Amino acid sequence: MITTYRNIHYPPETTTIELIAKLLGMYTQATDQNQFMNYLRDFQSKVINEDLMICHKMLGPNFENQLSQLYPLYCKAFGENGDVSEFMTPQAFKTFFAIIGTNGQGIGTSPFAEWVKNVSELKLSNDERVAVESLIDDLYQKMDEKTGLAFLNNEGSALYVTQSKINHSCVPNAVITFPSSDHTLSLLALDDIKCGDEITISYLDDCSVGRSRHSRQKDLMENYLFVCRCPKCEEQINDPDVTSDEEEEEEMDEE
Numbered sequence: 001m002i003t004t005y006r007n008i009h010y011p012p013e014t015t016t017i018e019l020i021a022k023l024l025g026m027y028t029q030a031t032d033q034n035q036f037m038n039y040l041r042d043f044q045s046k047v048i049n050e051d052l053m054i055c056h057k058m059l060g061p062n063f064e065n066q067l068s069q070l071y072p073l074y075c076k077a078f079g080e081n082g083d084v085s086e087f088m089t090p091q092a093f094k095t096f097f098a099i100i101g102t103n104g105q106g107i108g109t110s111p112f113a114e115w116v117k118n119v120s121e122l123k124l125s126n127d128e129r130v131a132v133e134s135l136i137d138d139l140y141q142k143m144d145e146k147t148g149l150a151f152l153n154n155e156g157s158a159l160y161v162t163q164s165k166i167n168h169s170c171v172p173n174a175v176i177t178f179p180s181s182d183h184t185l186s187l188l189a190l191d192d193i194k195c196g197d198e199i200t201i202s203y204l205d206d207c208s209v210g211r212s213r214h215s216r217q218k219d220l221m222e223n224y225l226f227v228c229r230c231p232k233c234e235e236q237i238n239d240p241d242v243t244s245d246e247e248e249e250e251e252m253d254e255e
């Protein structure tokens, strides 16, 4: 199943399948299966009727075909276990994809970067510092030659029960970080947050959040199925409905 999925999805290609396996494992081992189902329903709440759209986004334009390719493999991989038979329907399969599509939090950690950070905090003589820095440069270069720097990070994704409830804002007052370079998620305040203020994060990456209102809204609707009404979007409510790419093209046409 992972091999098939790898052929139709961009990296990190295996994490969705691994998350599904983990959810099924958690269900069979849960002491309270009702509580587990409640967690699942919590994640699922906003995607019930729109899950096909999320699958579309995750798997690309051939999603129908790809899902039907994956579904028998899913049943083969997990269906032998009678305890999870209720998750073996086509609808349950699609719902898993939708839950991970809307709630999955990407995790990028780099043990090497962590080591570099630790070394930089050591008290070293000038000579030692020069030697260490040259070693680091050399290692980065060798890694780049062997694997490409893009693969330096361990990429993964996870579902966080509490974090998945934090709403989006295009002017967020907090950001998600992984301070221990593992799956431990932490929220870092970007601003003074007063008692009673809602904590918000950006679901869009740094590049997308800087785009026009129209582009942001399009991105958020396609990926997360909601219309953003954050202070920035409200302030820009009268901006023309053009995407940033169109804006760029227009600017190029004018030149």
Ligand SMILES: [Zn+2]
Pocket: 169, 170, 171, 216, 228, 229, 230, 231, 232, 233
């Ligand atoms: Zn917004």
